[in-house]
Amino acid sequence: MKLLPLFFCLLLPAAAEKIRVSSFSTVLTEIAREVGGDRVTVTGHVRPGVDPHEYEPKPADLRTVADSQLILLSAKHMEGYVGKLKQSTGTKGALIEVGDRLPSPDADPHWWQSVGNVQRAVKIVRDELTKISPADTALFAANAERYVARLDALKKWTKEKLAELPRDRRKLVTSHDAFQYFARENGFTIYAIEGVSSSDQPSSKKVADIVRAIKEAGVKTIFPESIENPKVLKEITRETGARVGPELYADGLGEGEAATYEGMYKHNVTAVVDALK
Numbered sequence: 001m002k003l004l005p006l007f008f009c010l011l012l013p014a015a016a017e018k019i020r021v022s023s024f025s026t027v028l029t030e031i032a033r034e035v036g037g038d039r040v041t042v043t044g045h046v047r048p049g050v051d052p053h054e055y056e057p058k059p060a061d062l063r064t065v066a067d068s069q070l071i072l073l074s075a076k077h078m079e080g081y082v083g084k085l086k087q088s089t090g091t092k093g094a095l096i097e098v099g100d101r102l103p104s105p106d107a108d109p110h111w112w113q114s115v116g117n118v119q120r121a122v123k124i125v126r127d128e129l130t131k132i133s134p135a136d137t138a139l140f141a142a143n144a145e146r147y148v149a150r151l152d153a154l155k156k157w158t159k160e161k162l163a164e165l166p167r168d169r170r171k172l173v174t175s176h177d178a179f180q181y182f183a184r185e186n187g188f189t190i191y192a193i194e195g196v197s198s199s200d201q202p203s204s205k206k207v208a209d210i211v212r213a214i215k216e217a218g219v220k221t222i223f224p225e226s227i228e229n230p231k232v233l234k235e236i237t238r239e240t241g242a243r244v245g246p247e248l249y250a251d252g253l254g255e256g257e258a259a260t261y262e263g264m265y266k267h268n269v270t271a272v273v274d275a276l277k
Contacts, residue, residue, distance in 0.1 A: 022068040026252035027112040031125050034147045039136050048253045068093045075099035076109035114181035119151050154262050165273045173222040178250035214240045221245040221275045246271035
């Protein structure tokens with residue numbers, strides 16, 4: 001009789017193995033976990049607060065990728081190591097460059113600064129997980145729908161918050177050129193001190209042009225975000241009289257209130273509106 005419990009356990013179906021996902025974007029890591037739920041194990045290789053422009057995968061990362069069924073990349077030239085992932089790991093998993101499947105009007109790779117783009121990314125991840133595990137189609141669809149609904153609520157909140165800021169004050173001076181998608185979606189003009197990468201240092205002529213543009217536009221606040229050259233920021237504030245505003249999250253999720261996409265985006269919108277209005 002003691003053997004009966006063991007016998008019945010052997011008759012029970014084994015739990016389905018979780019889908020192994022590797023993500024090189026803090027935003028995509030969140031999306032994969034939200035959409036995949038309990039059916040996925042997600043390794044976020046790029047941690048919150050780490051500059052994705054400077055990140056380089058380590059041997060341990062490559063081993064994890066080689067065993068992954070789905071590899072998620074920001075793309076749009078954000079990751080300079082895509083070739084290394086393809087060539088060095090021998091992975092048979094699906095390597096998805098999410099940003100390359102999104103509207104790309106310019107060279108700015110920071111597509112997650114558009115909530116609409118994040119909603120599109122959710123559907124891309126949903127479809128890729130469904131290909132790997134068709135039996136979980138309904139689960140992935142339901143999870144994605146709930147997450148997209150939360151992003152719809154974020155859009156509504158953003159519209160209401162931005163209504164506090166007159167359109168003639170929607171002029172955003174940032175450390176590097178990471179907010180073009182944000183600008184188009186919310187009606188801002190961007191003045192970027194550096195290029196699309198945080199490692200792109202401005203020339204003397206670029207600094208002079210920025211100073212002149214800030215004076216002409218009457219901009220009163222400059223927003224830093226993991227700036228690499230504090231001397232340039234000090235020079236610009238000294239010559240323009242503009243003050244330094246709150247730090248913005250440009251390259252992905254952070255910690256604390258910015259540990260989720262919704263929290264990060266709300267932090268940025270609140271910081272910008274409260275400093276400029």
